[in-house]
Amino acid sequence: xxxxxxxxxxxxxxxxxxxxxxxxxxxxxxxxxxxxxxxxxxxxxxxxxxxxxxxxxxxxxxxxxxxxxxxxxxxxxxxxxxxxxxxxxxxxxxxxxxxxxxxxxxxxxxxxxxxxxxxxxxxxxxxxxxxxxxxxxxxxxxxxxxxxxxxxxxxxxxxxxxxxxxxxxxxxxxxxxxxxxxxxxxxxxxxxxxxxxxxxxxxxxxxxxx
Amino acid sequence: xxxxxxxxxxxxxxxxxxxxxxxxxxxxxxxxxxxxxxxxxxxxxxxxxxxxxxxxxxxxxxxxxxxxxxxxxxxxxxxxxxxxxxxxxxxxxxxxxxxxxxxxxxxxxxxxxxxxxxxxxxxxxxxxxxxxxxxxxxxxxxxxxxxxxxxxxxxxxxxxxxxxxxxxxxxxxxxxxxxxxxxxxxxxxxxxxxxxxxxxxxxxxxxxxxxxxxxxxxxxxxxxxxxxxxxxxxxxxxxxxxx
Amino acid sequence: xxxxxxxxxxxxxxxxxxxxxxxxxxxxxxxxxxxxxxxxxxxxxxxxxxxxxxxxxxxxxxxxxxxxxxxxxxxxxxxxxxxxxxxxxxxxxxxxxxxxxxxxxxxxxxxxxxxxxxxxxxxxxxxxxxxxxxxxxxxxxxxxxxxxxxxxxxxxxxxxxxxxxxxxxxxxxxxxxxxxxxxxxxxxxxxxxxxxxxxxxxxxxxxxxxxxxxxxxxxxxxxxxxxxxxxxxxxxxxxxxxxxxxxxxxxxxxxxxxxxxxxxxxxxxxxxxxxxxxxxxxxxxxxxxxxxxxxxxxxxxxxxxxxxxxxxxxxxxxxxxxxxxxxxxxxxxxxxxxxxxxxxxxxxxxxxxxxxxxxxxxxxxxxxxxxxxxxxxxxxxxxxxxxxxxxxxxxxxxxxxxxxxxxxxxxxxxxxxxxxxxxxxxxxxxxxxxxxxxxxxxxxxxxxxxxxxxxxxxxxxxxxxxxxxxxxxxxxx
Numbered sequence: 001x002x003x004x005x006x007x008x009x010x011x012x013x014x015x016x017x018x019x020x021x022x023x024x025x026x027x028x029x030x031x032x033x034x035x036x037x038x039x040x041x042x043x044x045x046x047x048x049x050x051x052x053x054x055x056x057x058x059x060x061x062x063x064x065x066x067x068x069x070x071x072x073x074x075x076x077x078x079x080x081x082x083x084x085x086x087x088x089x090x091x092x093x094x095x096x097x098x099x100x101x102x103x104x105x106x107x108x109x110x111x112x113x114x115x116x117x118x119x120x121x122x123x124x125x126x127x128x129x130x131x132x133x134x135x136x137x138x139x140x141x142x143x144x145x146x147x148x149x150x151x152x153x154x155x156x157x158x159x160x161x162x163x164x165x166x167x168x169x170x171x172x173x174x175x176x177x178x179x180x181x182x183x184x185x186x187x188x189x190x191x192x193x194x195x196x197x198x199x200x201x202x203x204x205x206x207x208x209x210x
Numbered sequence: 211x212x213x214x215x216x217x218x219x220x221x222x223x224x225x226x227x228x229x230x231x232x233x234x235x236x237x238x239x240x241x242x243x244x245x246x247x248x249x250x251x252x253x254x255x256x257x258x259x260x261x262x263x264x265x266x267x268x269x270x271x272x273x274x275x276x277x278x279x280x281x282x283x284x285x286x287x288x289x290x291x292x293x294x295x296x297x298x299x300x301x302x303x304x305x306x307x308x309x310x311x312x313x314x315x316x317x318x319x320x321x322x323x324x325x326x327x328x329x330x331x332x333x334x335x336x337x338x339x340x341x342x343x344x345x346x347x348x349x350x351x352x353x354x355x356x357x358x359x360x361x362x363x364x365x366x367x368x369x370x371x372x373x374x375x376x377x378x379x380x381x382x383x384x385x386x387x388x389x390x391x392x393x394x395x396x397x398x399x400x401x402x403x404x405x406x407x408x409x410x411x412x413x414x415x416x417x418x419x420x421x422x423x424x425x426x427x428x429x430x431x432x433x434x435x436x437x438x439x440x441x442x443x444x445x446x447x448x449x450x451x452x453x
Numbered sequence: 454x455x456x457x458x459x460x461x462x463x464x465x466x467x468x469x470x471x472x473x474x475x476x477x478x479x480x481x482x483x484x485x486x487x488x489x490x491x492x493x494x495x496x497x498x499x500x501x502x503x504x505x506x507x508x509x510x511x512x513x514x515x516x517x518x519x520x521x522x523x524x525x526x527x528x529x530x531x532x533x534x535x536x537x538x539x540x541x542x543x544x545x546x547x548x549x550x551x552x553x554x555x556x557x558x559x560x561x562x563x564x565x566x567x568x569x570x571x572x573x574x575x576x577x578x579x580x581x582x583x584x585x586x587x588x589x590x591x592x593x594x595x596x597x598x599x600x601x602x603x604x605x606x607x608x609x610x611x612x613x614x615x616x617x618x619x620x621x622x623x624x625x626x627x628x629x630x631x632x633x634x635x636x637x638x639x640x641x642x643x644x645x646x647x648x649x650x651x652x653x654x655x656x657x658x659x660x661x662x663x664x665x666x667x668x669x670x671x672x673x674x675x676x677x678x679x680x681x682x683x684x685x686x687x688x689x690x691x692x693x694x695x696x697x698x699x700x701x702x703x704x705x706x707x708x709x710x711x712x713x714x715x716x717x718x719x720x721x722x723x724x725x726x727x728x729x730x731x732x733x734x735x736x737x738x739x740x741x742x743x744x745x746x747x748x749x750x751x752x753x754x755x756x757x758x759x760x761x762x763x764x765x766x767x768x769x770x771x772x773x774x775x776x777x778x779x780x781x782x783x784x785x786x787x788x789x790x791x792x793x794x795x796x797x798x799x800x801x802x803x804x805x806x807x808x809x810x811x812x813x814x815x816x817x818x819x820x821x822x823x824x825x826x827x828x829x830x831x832x833x834x835x836x837x838x839x840x841x842x843x844x845x846x847x848x849x850x851x852x853x854x855x856x857x858x859x860x861x862x863x864x865x866x867x868x869x870x871x872x873x874x875x876x877x878x879x880x881x882x883x884x885x886x887x888x889x890x891x892x893x894x895x896x897x898x899x900x901x902x903x904x905x906x907x908x909x910x911x912x913x914x915x916x917x918x919x920x921x922x923x924x925x926x927x928x929x930x
Contacts, residue, residue, distance in 0.1 A: 003537040004537065004539045004746075005521070005537045005538075005539055005692060005744060005746045005750060006518045006521055006522060006537075008539070008746060008750035008751070009517050009518040009521070009692070009750045009753060010518050011750075012750050012751065012752075012753035012754040013515065013517070013518065013753055013754075015516075015518055015519075017518075019518075019519070021516050021519045021520075022512065022515065022516060024509065024512055024697050024698070024701065025505060025508035025509055025512055026505075027505060027700050027701065027703065027704060028498060028501060028502070028505060028704075030703075046717075106733040109648055109682055109735065110648060113644065113648055128717070129717045129718045131718060136729075136734055136735075136736070137731060137734060138731045138732070138733035138734055139733075140734075141733065141734050141735050142677070142681050142734065142735045142736060143681060143682075143735040146674060146677050146678065146681060163703070164702075164703040164706060165700065165703055168699040168700070168702070168703065169699075171724075172663065172664055172666075172699045173664065174724065174726065175531070175726050175727060175729065175730045176723070176724065176725060176726070176729070176734075176736060177723070177724040178677065178721060178722065178723050178724070179718065179721070179722040179723075180720070180721060181716075181717070181718045181719065181720050181721075181722075182720050183720070184672070184673050184674040184720060184721075185672050185673070185720055186589045186590070186636065186672060186673050187484075187606060187714075188588075188589040188590035188593065188606055188607075188608055188609070189589070189593075189608070189611075189613055189616055189632035189635055189636065190609070190612065190613050190632060191480060191481060191484055191606065191609065192613075192632040192633070194632055194633050194636040196636075196637075196640065197589055197636050197639065197640055197673040197674065197675070198587065198640060198643065198644070198647075198673045198674035198675040198677075198678050199673065199674020199677060199678075199720070199721065200674070218916060220867075220873075222916070223877060223914050223916060223917070224877060224880065224912055224913070224914050225910040225911075225912070225913060226910075227913055227914065227915040227916045227919065230916045231916065231919065234920075246917075246920050248870070248917060249870045250870075251866075251867045251868070251869075251870055251873040252867045252873070254867060256863065257860060257863060257864055257867070258835075259816060259835065259838070260812070260838055260842060260860070261811070261835065261837075261838030261839040261840070261841055261842030261843060261852070262839075262842050262843060262860045262864065263839055263843060264843055265843075265860050265861065265863075265864035266864070268864060268868035269864060269867040269868045271868070272867070272868050272869075272870065276870075350815065350816070350817035350818055350819075351816075351818075354817070354818035354819075354821075354822065355818065381819070382775050382817075382819070383775045383815050383817035383819070385775070385815065386815065387814070387815025387816060387817070388815075388816075390812070390814070390815045391902070391903055391906070392899060392900075392902040392903055393464075393812050394463070394464055394467055394776075394812070394813065395902045395903070395905060395906050396467060396468045396906075397467050397776055397779055397780060397813075398815075398906060399906040399907075400475070400779040400780075401775050401776070401779060401815075402906065402907065404775075404779075426909070426910060427907065429910070430892065430907030430908045430909065430910070431906075431907045433890075433892055433907070433908060434907050434908065
């Protein structure tokens with residue numbers, strides 16, 4: 001398959017369609033993880049530096065933590081990823097009990113945009129930068145971490161990876177991937193940092209103790 | 211006794227006779243036997259930096275003729291002029307030609323003044339006395355093309371009673387840039403005024419630099435504001451026995 | 454290049470810089486420079502990363518055809534469409550065609566320099582399609598009808614009061630001057646647009662050939678909105694954005710945000726491979742990648758100039774450039790400013806249109822020190838000056854005659870020792886006419902261009918005579 005652009009390129013470089021690909025230069029050695037506790041602490045601390053709210057929780061503590069969040073952030077409508085772990089934690093039930101209206105994560109974008117809170121997990125975590133890595137699928141739609149003004153990610157230590165290398169090795173065949181590092185921000189108006197311009201204004205990250 | 215040839219630079223020649231005299235005396239005091247090839251004119255930077263490579267070549271050839279009569283090292287009081295010879299002259303001549311071989315040889319033995327003192331003669335204390343607050347402007351080609359990051363301050367720190375005070379944006383260009391001053395005079399003006407402001411704010415009564423071009427620009431700018439701050443070439447400061 | 458671009462009069466533009474610009478630009482650049490310095494200090498392997506980044510970009514440029522071919526295969530295999538745009542006109546036509554076929558009336562755009570390069574918004578508007586910029590800074594300057602003053606924060610030259618007035622006027626509201634409130638207003642207005650747009654247009658930071666993946670780096674989330682909410686996503690990306698694989702990307706992700714704003718990583722890094730795969734998932738049903746050439750393949754011919762294609766658009770060069778910081782983005786006369794603009798525009802637009810830009814620098818070298826992919830900007834500036842002054846294999850000279858004649862005379866005088874020394878002896882004659890306190894001012898052309906800014910030292914070439922006298926004395930003694 002030829003097109004004028006690749007033809008132009010070949011002509012400029014003196015190459016043909018049969019020209020070999022030279023060896024790509026080597027990358028550096030990837031980072032090695034420290035102890036799991038150190039990685040967890042590093043991760044949670046980086047999230048805080050980005051104006052996110054991070055804490056460690058055990059499953060019995062979820063109930064009251066959610067209650068506090070709902071009150072603090074004035075949550076009336078929420079949407080939750082329907083994943084095994086979040087189902088096991090009973091997130092939907094707790095929200096229901098707290099009087100929060102639940103919108104299906106597969107609802108249309110207009111309904112989703114009415115939500116105040118979106119709850120997801122994270123497929124991977126990067127401690128150096130406090131980054132959440134989220135894949136996307138039917139049960140894990142992208143908009144849940146994007147449309148609501150509050151994003152809560154309930155994560156586990158098993159998701160931690162030392163470096164982007166490890167993450168990419170496992171995710172490069174995804175259709176969609178997003179790295180989330182802190183809440184949405186801009187400094188476009190007189191360099192004043194403002195959170196939540198289009199994406200979520202508040203990012204909560206709860207690291208499960210188990 | 212080490213031998214060296216004086217490369218006085220066109221700006222030094224036209225405007226800074228006393229600096230060149232100080233350079234002569236200082237090097238001789240350090241035991242260097244100096245010669246001055248009179249055929250020299252200019253390194254050709256103003257032409258080369260403005261894209262006139264073909265027109266630079268005859269100027270470079272003149273330099274090479276002047277300085278190839280002796281095989282002694284060549285010392286110049288300007289990082290940009292020396293860099294022109296060391297880093298850019300070889301690109302003017304085709305590899306494999308006798309001119310190229312000659313210019314590579316000349317490039318290998320051309321030194322900037324502070325470079326020669328600190329790195330070749332291994333001298334850092336020349337017995338200078340200058341009881342003043344001094345601030346240092348790091349000239350762009352001296353710093354980045356020649357890679358001379360510590361030599362000037364090493365010498366300044368050995369000057370008796372000299373207090374070195376920091377200059378805000380020490381490494382920011384002063385706006386000289388050779389022909390830039392006449393190509394875009396208003397932009398050059400803004401840059402020069404920023405540098406002058408920073409010099410005044412440093413609290414120093416003297417600003418020192420290793421580059422005649424920067425010196426011309428900054429000294430003129432300071433004079434225009436009515437400032438009493440002295441602008442000096444490092445050679446003049448190092449020749450000072452002021453008590 | 455089929456488009457004609459107006460002549461870029463850097464001298465004129467730089468002499469008419471709007472008064473607030475230098476200060477605003479300097480505030481932005483010093484924030485970013487400080488941030489960058491802190492991040493670089495944290496990474497002991499920074500210089501090694503820069504070298505690797507440079508090597509990979511070099512390698513990619515030299516094999517660009519192979520990587521682009523691979524990219525196309527992978528995008529198509531993932532269910533996306535690939536369009537090749539040789540010129541800006543081609544790119545506009547392709548995007549308009551896609552919009553027309555899908556009855557698109559409203560477009561939301563994420564920040565994309567490639568779309569600014571091809572002036573896509575004008576074309577969309579002319580076709581009766583609303584094309585709304587959604588990055589806050591871009592949204593503001595779109596409302597204001599001006600160009601960007603800085604690559605990363607394009608509206609930094611506008612005060613909050615001006616932005617409030619702008620919002621009040623254009624949105625028919627009473628906007629407060631608090632930046633946080635203004636951002637909230639923008640969020641509300643644009644949210645409605647995101648949800649209802651028929652098409653999202655984006656650029657791209659990288660294109661991963663290995664899997665046909667578009668990488669987008671943003672901070673606000675508008676990039677995610679534009680590529681998640683509408684059913685149609687069109688990405689316009691320069692061919693030079695291709696990189697070999699995900700492994701290489703790790704290097705650029707480490708270099709990019711740190712170099713640009715001093716963040717470790719931008720808030721959102723998205724990886725898009727074709728349209729969405731499942732029904733219940735959000736995301737576009739159709740994904741179109743428009744690969745933009747627009748002169749890049751021609752630049753590849755020049756082994757020196759083509760290093761400009763390594764650029765990852767971080768803006769670090771502009772942040773340290775003393776020229777840029779005194780004139781701002783408008784003076785560079787095109788969609789890209791600062792040192793990278795000074796070497797890209799002359800190669801894209803030609804050395805007649807952009808002949809003043811390679812000279813818009815003192816060759817101080819600060820940019821080369823910070824470029825994350827080690828583009829030797831001063832070398833390329835000199836290389837392009839050569840093209841303007843004397844011409845080379847790629848273009849005839851375009852320098853003005855007076856300058857060419859001056860250079861000729863200068864070369865003559867400097868190459869002949871006797872002529873030079875005669876000049877040196879004659880120059881002091883003019884001193885008395887202009888001298889005051891050993892300084893010369895008010896000189897005639899061409900030296901007036903120096904003396905109007907600061908005085909010249911008086912001509913005093915006495916060294917040679919002094920040396921000769923001294924040597925004679927020594928010989929006698």
